[in-house]
Amino acid sequence: MSDFEKTFDIIFGRWKSQILYAGVKLGIIDCLTSDSKEVSEIAKKLVLDESLLYRLLRALGSLGFVLEESGHKFSISSQGKLLKKDHIQTLQGILLLEEGPEHYQIWKHLPTMIRDGKQNAFFKEYGCNLFEYVYKNTEYSQIFNEAMTSYSKLHTNMILEALASYDFSKISHICDIGGGHGFLLCNLLSKYFHMKGTLLELESVISNKELLWASKMGLEDRCNYEVGDMFKQVPYADAYTLKMILHDWNDEECIKILSNIHTSSSNDAKIFIIEHIVTNPETPHFSKLFDIHMMCALSGRERTIEEFSSIFEQSGWKHVKTHYPHSGIIGVIEGIKK
Ligand SMILES: C[S@@+](CC[C@H](N)C(=O)[O-])C[C@H]1O[C@@H](n2cnc3c(N)ncnc32)[C@H](O)[C@@H]1O
Structure with missing residues (x-):
């Protein structure tokens, strides 16, 4: 072209x-x-x-x-x-959320936000944070959660591919923070039989048991859903996954979440952050567009590896490796305790 x-x-x-x-x-x-x-x-x-x-x-x-x-x-x-709704890797949920009325409205604030130096158009438009809106609005909540499963269907194979050579034998209990309905966690549990899992979520997301992947995939005996607030306390585990969580929050908020994980976890705990990682200046990447959506939707941002290493350092973690699937759309940033 x-x-x-x-x-x-x-x-x-x-x-x-x-x-x-x-x-x-x-x-x-x-x-x-x-x-x-x-x-x-x-x-x-x-x-x-x-x-x-x-x-x-x-x-x-x-x-x-x-x-x-x-x-x-x-x-x-x-x-x-x-x-189509029933396609194995359906993009329907993502489309209905990202082109739906709420997300459509917030983009109009982009020039003003950049002029004023104040992000989070969602708050400006709806008078509350996106997750409070999810809690208050049943229709948006259903669309939001379906979109998260749609994103997870897209990402889970990429994560399993990126971590294909990772030695999971030393992990017995894995916790997915803000794991939605549990698509990623349940797929990790069905690949690695020796592990048990805990998913931490807001009550409104996991209250309808019929929507949860543990029961759909017959994993209820190894997968526990826990209601909680990652800004207050997280469950004990020896490994944690956070997919598309840190990009919702500013550095200070991320440091609070990561510090809470540091406090609750085993001494040899590992952490896996899954995000669209911002590439070097010469390389165009979807992360640089998703970053603008985060500017509109919340207080968060997409980050470079150096920026992830810095928030790790400030919360007691050390970046050890980044694992990428072939496509390179997302990456898995692995950390251990310092
Ligand atoms: C962008 S979504 C990502 C969902 C899922 N990890 C995925 O990638 O499909 C962020 C998730 O964080 C959850 N969340 C937001 N605030 C939270 C809190 N304070 N404690 C626990 N979970 C929270 C939301 O309910 C939502 O499911």
Whole structure:
């Protein structure tokens, strides 16, 4: 692509993601199969306006998510299948959160935040921190937690790949801090049979037992869900994982979380921080975009390895190694007690 084409594509990026959002939000993507359906049939089933639905489907076709045949007939494409709820690595949850109304609204504050030197547009827009909003708003809470599982489905294989040669035999009890519904923890437990696991979460996230992966994966005897606040106290364990946790918080808040883990853990404890790690200045990376989202959404940021080493140092930990999967999208920063 030429510079002109690349720029043009970026200017209209939001149009594309909003077209896709509407297609998923209205249930159109989930309704389509590999056998083509007439627009009138889809409109009737989903109670939508047939003529406007046709135009949306045509645009989705232009983006590659559906296939259009003559006679206003549509079927799902292989790219479209990635957005279906039941796809094994579904991206549906991520799309519904990141293009949904709450996250859409916060981006408009970006220029002002940078002018004023004050981040966290979520607070400015909704008058409370994102996690308080999750607690208060049932619909957003469901979307947020599904998105976290969607992210975890994407990341878990990468983490297992990055840690494939790591010796887990010395770890008997692993704790996932802010582990959502437990997709990552349960996948670690099902790969390493000798370990037991504890997941620390806010009550609202783990109160509905039906959503938890330990029961879905038959791991209830080795996986314990504990309600708590990582800023106050964390459970005892000999290894800890924190995936997409530190990026939510500023350095001072991260040091508090890491210090609490340091206090509660065994003498030879290990820590694994999983994040989108900011690369060197010459290398474009998704972390540099996610960092702007964190500027809008919370008090956090994405960090370089040096920045992680510094908060480790200030909370009693020492950075020993960074493990990357082949894709390099995320990395696992390993620490031990100093
Ligand atoms: C960005 S999400 C990451 C979830 C999960 N680790 C993942 O990667 O899919 C942050 C998680 O931290 C949890 N959390 C926020 N504040 C917390 C606190 N004070 N104590 C424990 N968990 C907390 C949230 O409920 C949420 O599930």
